[in-house]
Amino acid sequence: MLDDFFVRAMLAGVGVALAAAPLGCFVVWRRMAYFGDATAHVTILGVALSLALGMSVFYGALAVALVMALVVSNLTGRGYAMDTMLGVMAHSALAFGLVAVSFLSGVRLDLMAYLFGDILAVGKGDLAVIWGGAALVVALMAWRWQALLTATLNPDLAWASGIDPKREQMVLTLALAVVVAVAIKVVGALLIVALLIIPAASARVLSRDPETMAVGTAVIGVASAMAGLWVSLQYDTPAGPSIVCAAACFFAASATFGRFSLRH
Amino acid sequence: MSLVSLTGVSVAHGDHQALENVDLAISPGEIVTIVGPNGSGKTTLLRCIIGALRPNKGRVERARGVRIGYVPQGLSIDPTLPLSVKRFLSLPRRRRDADVSAALEQAGVAGLEDRQMSALSGGQFQRALLARALLEKPELLILDEPTTGLDQPGSADLYGQIEQVRRDTGAAILMVSHELHVVMSASDRVVCLNGHVCCHGTPEIVASAPEYRALFGTGTRGALALYRHEHDHSHSHDHEHDHGHDHGHDHHKDHQKDRGTHTHA
Numbered sequence: 001m002l003d004d005f006f007v008r009a010m011l012a013g014v015g016v017a018l019a020a021a022p023l024g025c026f027v028v029w030r031r032m033a034y035f036g037d038a039t040a041h042v043t044i045l046g047v048a049l050s051l052a053l054g055m056s057v058f059y060g061a062l063a064v065a066l067v068m069a070l071v072v073s074n075l076t077g078r079g080y081a082m083d084t085m086l087g088v089m090a091h092s093a094l095a096f097g098l099v100a101v102s103f104l105s106g107v108r109l110d111l112m113a114y115l116f117g118d119i120l121a122v123g124k125g126d127l128a129v130i131w132g133g134a135a136l137v138v139a140l141m142a143w144r145w146q147a148l149l150t151a152t153l154n155p156d157l158a159w160a161s162g163i164d165p166k167r168e169q170m171v172l173t174l175a176l177a178v179v180v181a182v183a184i185k186v187v188g189a190l191l192i193v194a195l196l197i198i199p200a201a202s203a204r205v206l207s208r209d210p211e212t213m214a215v216g217t218a219v220i221g222v223a224s225a226m227a228g229l230w231v232s233l234q235y236d237t238p239a240g241p242s243i244v245c246a247a248a249c250f251f252a253a254s255a256t257f258g259r260f261s262l263r264h
Numbered sequence: 265m266s267l268v269s270l271t272g273v274s275v276a277h278g279d280h281q282a283l284e285n286v287d288l289a290i291s292p293g294e295i296v297t298i299v300g301p302n303g304s305g306k307t308t309l310l311r312c313i314i315g316a317l318r319p320n321k322g323r324v325e326r327a328r329g330v331r332i333g334y335v336p337q338g339l340s341i342d343p344t345l346p347l348s349v350k351r352f353l354s355l356p357r358r359r360r361d362a363d364v365s366a367a368l369e370q371a372g373v374a375g376l377e378d379r380q381m382s383a384l385s386g387g388q389f390q391r392a393l394l395a396r397a398l399l400e401k402p403e404l405l406i407l408d409e410p411t412t413g414l415d416q417p418g419s420a421d422l423y424g425q426i427e428q429v430r431r432d433t434g435a436a437i438l439m440v441s442h443e444l445h446v447v448m449s450a451s452d453r454v455v456c457l458n459g460h461v462c463c464h465g466t467p468e469i470v471a472s473a474p475e476y477r478a479l480f481g482t483g484t485r486g487a488l489a490l491y492r493h494e495h496d497h498s499h500s501h502d503h504e505h506d507h508g509h510d511h512g513h514d515h516h517k518d519h520q521k522d523r524g525t526h527t528h529a
Binding site for chain 2: 152163201208209
């Protein structure tokens, strides 16, 4: 079964959607969309470095994303706003990555695959990495769920309950780096944040509790991955963007439905 | 034995000295109010007590295993986060439905379990925060400007509720407030803060202290007299301090009617 490229693509898409669901909710609740974007962009530098060094793209992307997260959280508040720091880091890393790639012969086409994803080329090894990363992220989110929610509501509320909100922020940053690293092959660095945000935003109007929103996000994310891949196969459209288009359609439907149900 | 004690606590935010050499101890069951102008370090002091800030100098000591309930200032819940009242009260520790209902009732907002936090009025919201703090079964209840955004009757109601909680649970209460006249008279002790402790003592002592008047003027004295009758009704059994009830006063009657729980000795 895993020998069929389409089955592998489906499994990859579903794995990423499941990992992105709980994290995507926090990205929406904590307004971390730009943080996610920046993390995704710097991974291009990680990809370039991995290709140059002949190592696994996953680990290169993961390492660079983690370094950026640590640098940003340490420099923020010293006279720089968070979004300024992210803008500096993300775009310079992306630029350095693109320049670095130009020194490597024969990887120009590969780079396109990392910017826009190449889910149909997912191998069995990639599947193992994706599902391993997804399991890690979902386990981490489940373990820290109550503490993360409390810290998201209010840092002082967390402190008063003996929860260190800075540690919870690090948990999210770490999870974000892992999701970006595993998703880069599926939707590409430019569209990862869409996969984090759009399903979560679609689930918002249908939810009354954080947990139902996380489950709804997972359902919508998985449905988007499947619908996008099916469209991609039927009409020969690029797979990553097709998945995001499917998610956007779900969002439009839920926004319309949500508004409708508010009115009545 | 104090629940919490601060010894020589100093906190600096960069170049700004927010707190300097503050000593404070909270005993079980007392109501302590911190008053002070904006930027006087009131919230900084509370954040030291809950452990959100580490003082640059001095010590913050908590009694072993002391349970603290905390109501933060100006909590706003992002509209992107769906959160029912019941779910909010189960953060960060899961609570049983029966306990949640009991806490809401104790905070004066029974039956709100399934409402969204974002759909609550200002007064209901503050009481939901109070209910969440009560679920800790606190020995010390800390409230930072609990009446922010409430009108005067709403504030008076909430303070009444807080006194009721003290009567029911015997928890010590540490409060920060701007509403000097209302809060001070309900307190056992008042600490006037302006970076350092300017003066402290019973409401009467603080209100007549020159340091306090220098900060707030004398205008609140009349109001203090007006609200004196609020001073701690649970002490009706050991009347060693004179409450000086001003029964002839119209405001007094109005207030009594509003609160409806007076038991004058």
